[in-house]
Amino acid sequence: MQPFTERVVAIIKSIPAGQVASYGQIAELAGSRRGARQVVRILHSMSMKYDLPWHRVVNSKGEIAVADEEARDTQVYRLEQEGVYVDHLNRVDLEACRFIPSHDIVDPPSL
DNA sequence: AAATTGACGGGTG
DNA sequence: CCACCCGCCAATT
Numbered sequence: 289m290q291p292f293t294e295r296v297v298a299i300i301k302s303i304p305a306g307q308v309a310s311y312g313q314i315a316e317l318a319g320s321r322r323g324a325r326q327v328v329r330i331l332h333s334m335s336m337k338y339d340l341p342w343h344r345v346v347n348s349k350g351e352i353a354v355a356d357e358e359a360r361d362t363q364v365y366r367l368e369q370e371g372v373y374v375d376h377l378n379r380v381d382l383e384a385c386r387f388i389p390s391h392d393i394v395d396p397p398s399l
Numbered sequence: 400a401a402a403t404t405g406a407c408g409g410g411t412g
Numbered sequence: 413c414c415a416c417c418c419g420c421c422a423a424t425t
Binding site: 407 | 420425
């Protein structure tokens with residue numbers, strides 16, 4: 289497995305229940321700012337087999353973007369189970385639920 | 400080796 | 413807020 293893929297998998301696994309990340313955010317955290325589509329590819333091909341919380345990944349608008357209708361329903365259901373509100377257009381509130389990686393601190397507190 | 404695929408994203412009007 | 417366009421990137425065809 290390619291290092292990028294491994295990082296993506298690790299990052300997705302690190303998203304806590306109740307939080308969501310966008311494809312682009314994951315790509316960026318994995319070191320490829322323009323790699324959103326690779327993240328898509330990776331999920332597309334390995335989400336089921338690798339026991340990933342793929343349902344915590346949405347697009348940059350907060351929309352559930354899964355093509356397959358059944359999988360989409362599953363995603364909505366799982367998010368709601370975790371307390372993430374999904375509106376009637378299958379959108380989550382990214383402002384409220386966005387995944388915030390706990391360690392890598394970008395701007396240290398300015399005391 | 401070129402074209403296609405894929406659950407994308409940001410800029411613009 | 414919405415629609416549209418174009419750049420993005422690698423596995424697969």
